[in-house]
Amino acid sequence: MNLQNRTRVIVLLVAVLLLGAVGTGAVLYAADRTAERDRAQPGGPAVHSGRVTLTDGGGGRQLLFRNMAWGPQRDEITTVPADRPDGPRTASGVQCLRFHAAAGTGICLQAVHGALEDTYRAVVLDDHLRERRSFPAAGIPTRSRVSPSGHLAAWTVFVSGDSYAGTNFSTRTSVVDVRDWNLRENLEDFTVLQDGHPLQAHDINIWGVTFADDTTFYATVATGGQTHLVRGDLGARTLTTLHDNVECPSLSPDGTRVAYKKRVPGLSADAPWRLYVLDLATMTETATAEHRNIDDQALWSDDHTLLYALPGDYGADLWTVPADGTGSAARVTTAAVAPAYLG
Structure with missing residues (x-):
């Protein structure tokens, strides 16, 4: 060389x-x-793997949610006693981006990681969190709900965009009956009735289903830059407008009120929402004592109290506030999102 x-x-x-x-x-x-990050922000609440079911098993009321604490159980559905929400968590091993459950049925929206891109699916779970059936989801998961009977499951995904704050997004909302697997793949196929007449529009988006029973539900319909609370009828395949400026409704256990996020004039376009409650009989609105921006579908802890997520050190924390406008907001637990009460 x-x-x-x-x-x-x-x-x-x-x-x-x-x-x-x-x-x-x-x-x-x-x-x-x-x-260094983990030293500055230790994993958060204690989490251990164990048996998680969608029945109380005689152990009292449970609070389930997606665990956001750092560690091997991050993103798993975990459970804590409802009266000790900040206590040690039992992790199920089942990962979900969005989750809800009722009467022994769970709905879990999952990411499927591919070599080139992620895809998503909606998974119906049994009372032991085992997969019963799954359905392809057309985009990024954002909302999910199970009916009080456990017979129906609904989910919403972003087909395009990833935020409700602007106008450049498209959603798809589906409802499945877990008894016969009858799938209403896109609620935009339903007839929207406004003032008793079919609404003709090409920009309709629907999201945030909340169930009254196995026929009736409520949701948000957006068109023409406006949002509306609608009452849905699965049998008639109709969506009837009831009230304006309502997003992500959540029906109270007694069926008389809807909690929702409302766009308040004068607020930032990036943080436009406040948490309100609507009386369905009188259409009277009540602002809650939570004065921060809410981008979540609140959950009723009982007929008097709301539970919802706000940004936190680990992604999100759960907070609570009275539904009647009194009191003040209080943090329930850290590193948690997508809650459901059982029992």
């Missing part, structure tokens, strides 16, 4: 060694940053 070639080989070897050192340093730096 002549001197020129030997020099080239030496230069190449030095370059390879330098690249290796840089790569090793990057890995060590990333590991150190991760450790």
